[in-house]
Amino acid sequence: MNLHDHWIDGVSVAPADGARLERVSPADGRVIAAAALGTAGDLDAAVVAARRAFDTGPWTTLPGSQRGEVLLRLAALIEENLEALAFLEAEEAGKPLAVGRSELQFGIELIRYAASLASGLSGRLLSESGPEAMGLVLQQPLGVIGVICPWNYPAVCLLQKLPFALAAGCAVVAKPSELTAGTTVQIARLAREAGLPDGQFNVVIGTGEVVGEAMTAHPGIDKISFTGSGRIGRRIAAKCGESLKRYSLELGGKGANIIFADADLDAAVEGAFQGFTINKGEECCAGSRILVEESIAGDFTARLLARCAAARLGGVRDEEAEIGPLIHEQHLQKVLSFIEGARADGARLLCGGERLTGGDYAKGTYLPPTIFTDVRPDMTLFREEVFGPVAALMTFRTLDEAVQIANDTTYGLANGIWTGSLDKAMAMTRRLQSGMLYVNTYLELVPQLPFGGMKSSGMGHENGPEGLQEFLTTRSAFIRLRTAF
Known part of the structure; x- marks a missing residue:
């Protein structure tokens, strides 16, 4: 000790x-x-x-x-x-x-x-x-x-x-x-x-x-x-x-990770997964609102759920682990209360939602990647920072709608954009209200760029x-x- x-x-x-x-x-x-x-x-x-x-x-x-x-x-x-x-x-x-x-x-x-x-x-x-x-x-x-x-x-x-x-x-x-x-x-x-x-x-x-x-x-x-x-x-x-x-x-933050139909889908799926699970979601820049263009929503969702199912959770000694335990029991219970609240509000659970128990997880505070859909802007899950590996998956039809959903928050720390169009990326960069913007990446930092x-x-x-x-x-x-x- x-x-x-x-x-x-x-x-x-x-x-x-x-x-x-x-x-x-x-x-x-x-x-x-x-x-x-x-x-x-x-x-x-x-x-x-x-x-x-x-x-x-x-x-x-x-x-x-x-x-x-x-x-x-x-x-x-x-x-x-x-x-x-x-x-x-x-x-x-x-x-x-x-x-x-x-x-x-x-x-x-x-x-x-x-x-x-x-x-x-x-x-x-x-x-x-x-x-x-x-x-x-x-x-x-x-x-x-x-x-x-x-x-x-x-x-x-x-x-x-x-x-x-x-x-x-x-x-x-x-x-x-x-x-x-x-x-x-x-x-x-x-x-x-x-x-x-x-x-x-x-x-x-x-x-x-x-x-x-x-x-x-x-x-x-x-x-x-x-x-x-x-x-x-x-x-x-x-x-x-x-x-x-x-x-x-x-x-804190309540970032939107926005995926357009012209994005590299494999890269966007991985970026969306990392965006809300990195550091087990205990991340102020987390992209916990995943906004997907409606025309690719089915394919994207299936791929993202498969990626979540393949994620390995483990402690410091597990060299293969991607996601660690939440910081302590009280915080885990707080995150679980957000999950229960989302269910009560009518959001539909797609994966996760329950702490892991038994075996190597018996004495730890592990929560697998958790995704809800059918999330409305008036729900607590949409509006408040959960600080755990929990995401709200939503769809949009137009660029203007994506901007409106992303900016509909009191927070303004980080947002992500996935697109093959430079014009679209620049338009979103100017219109999204956050200090940090990631284009075709997420949570990637270099010391030379200001952060705020x-x-x-x-x-x-x-x-x-x-x-x-x-x-x-x-x-x-x-x-x-x-x-x-």
Whole structure:
């Protein structure tokens, strides 16, 4: 069993009162970890360390290229320890090991990309005010950043924030989920080994009700960067508004995966399957509303159901598994309640719908791919984020109808388009109301592209140059010279 302690000012810190949360494996019910449960006092100690590091430490004043070198060393260390980190990530979050590996590899790409941005920071010189005056526009690190990460992608969500904040010159206090804290703590250790100064990156494990609330209210934190539910995101926005603290929010979604008749059907079936089952559906960008052009609906549905029937579910040690267990029993019961609600509303179940029991599944929280049809826009299944491998299959006749169905949601995080027509793809790209759009693929990311939502899916961006801008502040200086230049 792993013990996860806080990481504050470059050292491991055990919980002062001994309070820990035991993490039970979602695959088989074993106790696999015990994480420290932090207090407001632990959070304060971490903020004090981060504040000192930012205000007086060397990191902020280092040339960006040198900050980038440390980040590159961190990426190399994660790569050296990839297998151990991937297993830790997969076991705690309920993923097949291959999925854990791919997520850590993407995290490495994010760090290397952020390192490349660090050396490119620049301001502007304005000389239009006459020969005896000039203006300077400065971009400087924002300060101490409070990072709050969810349990579904512990490493990726951290690494979409941390390296960009560090590249900008900020200090960071991170609160991982108490359920999946392992990789965050280990990355903090590796960051120190890579040469990051003490206090520059701190980790306080704990609940949102205690550590998250303390972080949002703490006057020593300059910005909150949050990934999680819309309910908590709204609370964070309200709390930050009280003190005018900056914040960025990456929240939930209810994506539409739209398949036109001229699509490559084999690719579209696989893309639709992956779109709602990847990470067992615990995915904010999930394409959980599958919209199929009516003329191909029968063929597409038959192929998709066959693909779901062939899917292999299993735990971290099953190298052939595609879909892992849901995060814990309470969440499984919540997803099952959505399924029962869809049945009660009149939706027709095509596959799945029941937890797997017996054999290797007896002590786990496994739910097979579940698809409903005859879904109406007024149904809860259409409107609310389920966060499990559950999809609503619907049909459309025209492009306009597909746009109307897809946009009929308060969310705006991601949508997918499958078509052989570039004109159709561009028309849909312009009209669909989401921050992310995938054409003939789904949930494929590269670090260079900004990631963020519209409407109630959040505000702000991660990744891309925009991800760095989230951790910078702009200042201006007007300078009157004694002599002309």
